[in-house]
Amino acid sequence: MGNRTIVPFGPQHPVLPEPIHLDLVLEDETVVEAIPRIGYVHRGLEKLVEKRDFQQYTFVAERICGICSFMHGMGYCMSVESIMGAEIPERAKFLRTIWAEFSRLHSHLMWLGLLADAFGFESLFMQSWKLREQVLDVFEETTGGRVIFSVCDIGGVRKDINKETLHKILEVLDRMEKELKEIAAVFINDSTVKLRTRGVGKLSKQAAFDLGALGPMARASGIEMDMRTQGYAAYGKLDFKPIIDEEGDCYARTRVRIGEMFQAMDLIRQCIRLMPEGDIKVKVTGSPKGEYFTRLEQPRGEVLYYVKANGTKFLDRVRVRTPTFANVPALLETLKNCSLADVPILILTIDPCISCTER
Amino acid sequence: MAGETLKEISASDLLTETLKLKNEGYRLVAISSTYKEEMELTYSFDLNYELVNLRLHIDTEAELDSISIIYPYSFLYENEIKELFGIKINGITPDYNNSLYKIPVKAPFGVQE
């Protein structure tokens, strides 16, 4: 038995864009245990419902996280709409789906870049992020923002996308697909990349279930779980199947996410083809009363929104359970018995979003 | 969306009800709580996209058992509720003793003294 040492990891660390602290208990070079300490990003924004009315809170919900900001806004709006019994127009549902899938695309591209950065493949990081800018350009053209869009509203969406822009989006997708194939080939076929990801952080199907893993983390271990199959927004009218892998290691998780990127492109194409003409918003009057649980699939996995309203403008409670929060136990498990050099890759493999986690 | 059920239970039935769901193959989705006049906790479980919610109402001073012996990964939810709502939950493994978030105010969502 070697000497035990504790290596503090974070909160400020080159591979971490966000602060999280881990005390890594090492035996020689092997991690025996990882003890997390969170709370660096905790703001307490769920408490803001007491100061902002339910319409204004849409903007707070969007700022839970800057990566899936659109999906947070959408999840919150869907909950309030369900409580108020508002049926939003078909076109708005399709527009929401388009933006949601673009969010998935940009989030996964960002993750690919960060993963490449974590194993020191700098040019791959740059290429992934360069490709990502094309998605951001689409966002900017259709919503006006690159990160926070404020386009989702209770009762529908605030902006429409016209025919010419939709056509342009299709062209962007064709261009991106070609470039993405090149990058994806490196992640899937390159021997040096495979050396760093294959067999690292293995999580069996049973372990993933026992630890409550979600999203790509669970799907890469063979658990078929994708809230989109439940057909919220326009997903019920689209043709797709969750992407599953069996291996449960970092390589499988990369493959699942790459598969989901091509799937996202396909879903956007389907949306553009099927999108009906019509209104994009219904007028919602009155104040909500009741409670509702909404679940949707974010790039990182299933997210749950719980909204409780009392019939006034101010809600009783908004609670968000984000996917990274549920994936932390799985992360701690995969860190056990890994080598110190693999820690950055393992942390990135759950695609951590700390600001979501701590809110 | 697949169905959603809400079942009111008493605090003493929490562990038996949870164990029943665990044996049926449910996974824990979230533990949420609300404080408005009285403390309300909701344990959400999922099996094949079917959401089952166990709801319990407790006194603000009441003590509650942790379900982390049945669902080990519930520890984060329970630590969070303990710290933010000030609910006394016994036997969480591991228990962070109100220092998960290290916030300057005590139980911001709970009873204000």
Add this chain to the structure above:
Amino acid sequence: MDGIKKSPWILHYDGTSCNGCDIEVLACLTPLYDVERFGMINTGNPKHADVFLITGSVNEQNIPVVKQLYEQMPDPKVVIAVGICATSGGIFAECYNVAGGVDKVIPVDVYVPGCAARPESIIDGVVKGLEILGEKKKKAGKKQ
């Protein structure tokens, strides 16, 4: 010696930001905006850094972290608060766990507005910060 102005190294720390400004800071480094053409490099080591980019507001738990990072940076140094949260707390100013802008803890030289701050304005802010860095350098030289 004016070298420091020509090749400043940047340290980035995320306070309680929502991630929006952080990814924009990172986006500055990637091919479309490419601040490396100005000689800037993102470093993870505070002792190598001249410019401290901080996103998000401060809270009880990260105040010591921010202070320590600031103290570890060699003089002269510039602090740039990126985004409205780092400036004043922004939309989260009223939250119980937000102490306010970064200037509550360390002196800030440049404030970059925006929610989220755009890469163009971040680059603008850094360029402004470099002028201040140059002046600080001159002042320090005179004292000696």
